[in-house]
Amino acid sequence: MxxxxxVEVKKLKKNYGDTEVLKEIxxxxxxxxxxxxxxxxxxxxxxxxxxxxxxxxxxxxxxxxEGKDTxxxxxxxxxxxxxxxxMVFQSFNLFPNLTVLENLKLAPIRVKKMSDKDxxxxxxxxxxxxGLDEKANVYPDSLSGGQAQxxxxxxxxxxxxxxxxxxxPTSALDPEMVGEVLAVMKELAEDGMTMVVVTHEMGFxxxxxxxxxxxxxxxxxxxxxxNEMFDHPKNPRTKDFISKIIGNV
Amino acid sequence: MKVKGRNxxxxxxxxxxxxxxxFTIQPSHSxxxxxxxxxDNSLQRVKARGKIxxxxxxxxxxxxxxxxxxxxxxVVGMDVDIMKQVAKDLGVKLVVKSMSFSNVLVAVETGKAxxxxxxxNPTPERRQSVDFSEIYYNGGQSFLINKTDAGKYTSKASxxxxxxxxxxxxxxxxxxxxxxxxxxxxxxxxxTDLVLALKTHKIDALGIETPxxxxxxxxxxxxxxxxxxxxxxxxxxxxxxxxxxxxxxLVAAINKSITKIKAKxxxxxxxxxxxxxxxxxxHNTSMFHYWTYFAKxxxxxxxxxxxxxxxxxxxxxxLALMRFSKSKIFHAISxxxxxxxxxxxxxVQVMFVYFGIGIVVNLPALLxxxxxxxxxxxxxxxxxxxxxINSVDKGQTEASASLGLAKTDTMRFVVLPQALKNIWxxxxxxxxxxxxxxxxxxxxxxxxxxxxxxxxxxxTYRGVMPVFVAMIIYFVxxxxxxxxxxxxxxxxKHAK
Ligand SMILES: Nc1ncnc2c1ncn2[C@@H]1O[C@H](COP(=O)(O)OP(=O)(O)OP(=O)(O)O)[C@@H](O)[C@H]1O
Ligand SMILES: [Mg+2]
Numbered sequence: 103m104x105x106x107x108x109v110e111v112k113k114l115k116k117n118y119g120d121t122e123v124l125k126e127i128x129x130x131x132x133x134x135x136x137x138x139x140x141x142x143x144x145x146x147x148x149x150x151x152x153x154x155x156x157x158x159x160x161x162x163x164x165x166x167x168e169g170k171d172t173x174x175x176x177x178x179x180x181x182x183x184x185x186x187x188x189m190v191f192q193s194f195n196l197f198p199n200l201t202v203l204e205n206l207k208l209a210p211i212r213v214k215k216m217s218d219k220d221x222x223x224x225x226x227x228x229x230x231x232x233g234l235d236e237k238a239n240v241y242p243d244s245l246s247g248g249q250a251q252x253x254x255x256x257x258x259x260x261x262x263x264x265x266x267x268x269x270x271p272t273s274a275l276d277p278e279m280v281g282e283v284l285a286v287m288k289e290l291a292e293d294g295m296t297m298v299v300v301t302h303e304m305g306f307x308x309x310x311x312x313x314x315x316x317x318x319x320x321x322x323x324x325x326x327x328x329n330e331m332f333d334h335p336k337n338p339r340t341k342d343f344i345s346k347i348i349g350n351v
Numbered sequence: 352m353k354v355k356g357r358n359x360x361x362x363x364x365x366x367x368x369x370x371x372x373x374f375t376i377q378p379s380h381s382x383x384x385x386x387x388x389x390x391d392n393s394l395q396r397v398k399a400r401g402k403i404x405x406x407x408x409x410x411x412x413x414x415x416x417x418x419x420x421x422x423x424x425x426v427v428g429m430d431v432d433i434m435k436q437v438a439k440d441l442g443v444k445l446v447v448k449s450m451s452f453s454n455v456l457v458a459v460e461t462g463k464a465x466x467x468x469x470x471x472n473p474t475p476e477r478r479q480s481v482d483f484s485e486i487y488y489n490g491g492q493s494f495l496i497n498k499t500d501a502g503k504y505t506s507k508a509s510x511x512x513x514x515x516x517x518x519x520x521x522x523x524x525x526x527x528x529x530x531x532x533x534x535x536x537x538x539x540x541x542x543t544d545l546v547l548a549l550k551t552h553k554i555d556a557l558g559i560e561t562p563x564x565x566x567x568x569x570x571x572x573x574x575x576x577x578x579x580x581x582x583x584x585x586x587x588x589x590x591x592x593x594x595x596x597x598x599x600x601l602v603a604a605i606n607k608s609i610t611k612i613k614a615k616x617x618x619x620x621x622x623x624x625x626x627x628x629x630x631x632x633x634h635n636t637s638m639f640h641y642w643t644y645f646a647k648x649x650x651x652x653x654x655x656x657x658x659x660x661x662x663x664x665x666x667x668x669x670l671a672l673m674r675f676s677k678s679k680i681f682h683a684i685s686x687x688x689x690x691x692x693x694x695x696x697x698x699v700q701v702m703f704v705y706f707g708i709g710i711v712v713n714l715p716a717l718l719x720x721x722x723x724x725x726x727x728x729x730x731x732x733x734x735x736x737x738x739x740i741n742s743v744d745k746g747q748t749e750a751s752a753s754l755g756l757a758k759t760d761t762m763r764f765v766v767l768p769q770a771l772k773n774i775w776x777x778x779x780x781x782x783x784x785x786x787x788x789x790x791x792x793x794x795x796x797x798x799x800x801x802x803x804x805x806x807x808x809x810x811t812y813r814g815v816m817p818v819f820v821a822m823i824i825y826f827v828x829x830x831x832x833x834x835x836x837x838x839x840x841x842x843x844k845h846a847k
Pocket of ligand 2: 147269
């Protein structure tokens with residue numbers, strides 16, 4: 103594993119008007135690492151992820167991608183950043199006006215300037231990989247939640263990213279569908295994909311994550327290995343939170 | 352930040368408005384300057400073109416009115432016959448352009464027509480804005496009254512303190528106002544409407560030229576004509592042709608022709624001829640007899656609405672994209688346009704496009720109508736599309752951006768298709784309302800349903816029935832359109 107960080111976050115701060123959502127965030131993501139981010143609702147987890155691929159502009163501080171300041175990126179570099187750093191959303195956000203196949207082909211054709219044939223081949227391969235090749239020509243609204251999220255992952259993969267951001271990918275799913283999505287994510291991690299995953303799936307975190315970060319009040323209050331984080335949290339806020347999510351499960 | 356944006360917006364809006372004003376004022380300057388610099392070549396121009404264009408309001412029998420000749424609608428009457436003779440003397444062809452009376456002088460001033468001829472009295476006020484030919488006919492002034500009132504109203508004096516109707520902007524209107532003590536004068540644009548008002552006792556008498564009055568009396572046994580009893584300067588009451596200021600050479604040539612025509616006693620011959628037309632015409636006043644008129648009107652109304660809704664959607668999309676654009680200027684222009692168009696009546700816009708823009712490029716009435724209605728519709732469609740774009744979930748834009756898609760691609764492939772699907776019903780409604788609202792283009796002589804309706808009314812001397820028929824036609828059109836649109840909307844919901 104090369105030991106140059108893929109992403110470095112330094113003193114990241116994000117305000118919405120007067121509300122300080124991220125007060126001071128520091129962190130490093132090495133290539134191939136899987137980081138799980140946990141924390142109470144409203145603690146800024148989504149905002150943090152969105153600052154990584156510049157869907158949100160940080161108020162101050164830096165996000166470095168391969169050592170380069172993403173805030174100084176030109177329009178082109180920004181496109182490249184997003185090509186290399188895919189994102190999967192809680193509510194899937196598949197394009198309902200396009201078929202599953204077209205959802206996967208759109209960005210490779212428009213952004214990577216891939217030929218229609220190549221894009222289609224690639225898309226079909228990815229659909230097969232997430233077990234949905236027979237759904238290629240249906241529209242998203244006929245998919246179940248689990249299927250939709252697997253398509254969304256395949257769509258992100260169609261850009262050949264080196265890194266994926268997941269924002270609570272399973273929390274909008276019926277319980278019986280969580281497993282199929284996590285299985286796909288596990289496979290990705292095993293193949294060496296760098297991932298930052300906002301999730302409260304403890305099992306997944308314990309099995310796959312290198313590190314778990316606990317976010318609250320605009321700070322990362324604790325960084326720890328999954329086992330330590332869930333079994334022996336140090337920070338009292340972490341303890342409190344962990345006991346709550348364990349209680350819920 | 353917000354305040355600053357506001358300021359930019361205000362500046363741009365003021366700018367747009369002042370530009371518009373400049374634009375509207377400009378023409379009068381340019382006319383005076385062109386006449387000052389260029390020698391009068393009006394006659395030369397008409398001869399070079401090989402045709403002379405006459406603006407008229409064909410709702411004034413026997414001066415000018417519409418008849419159907421071999422199934423085709425045509426403007427006939429004394430004025431048309433005289434003008435035909437004049438054209439012949441000039442060695443050119445005659446083209447007749449129909450429009451409402453209040454627009455015929457404007458048409459001459461703005462160069463839409465060479466001559467306005469519509470039983471126009473050359474009053475001193477009018478002489479300030481146009482040149483007049485010699486008087487070609489002096490019909491005299493009369494009143495039309497209901498036969499049942501024949502005992503009550505016998506002269507001008509007996510009409511004191513009564514309600515007198517007259518066409519707006521006519522000599523009759525001014526005379527009633529100034530010469531009948533205590534009279535309340537009610538102005539309308541069309542004599543057909545005034546006759547209807549008279550018959551329904553909304554007015555007590557109608558001031559009208561004698562030949563017209565005679566025509567109405569001949570065709571309607573309930574009406575009676577009485578002499579006006581105005582003592583008038585003959586020069587102010589006869590009918591003359593109006594021409595653009597500074598058309599001296601053309602006026603001179605026309606006057607020569609008029610002298611000849613009068614010497615031969617042609618006007619009275621033409622009047623008799625017009626009377627014959629009217630007899631044929633009033634023979635069958637059943638609405639079925641006029642179905643070709645209504646059919647033509649439907650065709651134009653649908654044509655205008657359909658084309659306008661297409662261009663309206665194009666323009667509305669562009670305006671909506673400008674509104675969402677990062678550029679403050681685009682954003683402000685879009686807002687200013689929409690506010691301005693929504694804040695002015697369609698009728699004024701139609702007239703502005705036809706007469707105002709017509710000074711720069713001579714647009715035919717139908718094209719002007721389509722342009723005006725499209726420009727108007729664009730503003731309303733912009734709001735619909737903007738609503739549609741806003742209705743698309745923010746997650747869609749984010750997902751698209753997270754894949755590296757450019758803003759324009761996101762708009763084109765993700766947001767707009769979804770927006771258009773959401774607003775399909777609203778766009779359908781816009782189309783249906785255009786079918787109704789486009790009726791306003793009849794004022795510049797576009798032969799839509801309303802225009803045809805007025806022709807049928809003038810033609811049959813029946814005030815209400817054609818209106819009723821048109822109302823039913825409009826309703827059937829919008830009703831069917833709504834069903835068809837609903838059907839497609841349902842289909843779009845199922846299949847995609
Ligand atoms: N665009 C925005 N404008 C203003 N405030 C925002 C915006 N986006 C998020 N916030 C606020 O920032 C805070 C953090 O939001 P964020 O979505 O990052 O939290 P989260 O940790 O992801 O919460 P959840 O677990 O509910 O998803 C919240 O209080 C939210 O209301
Ligand atoms: Mg969140």
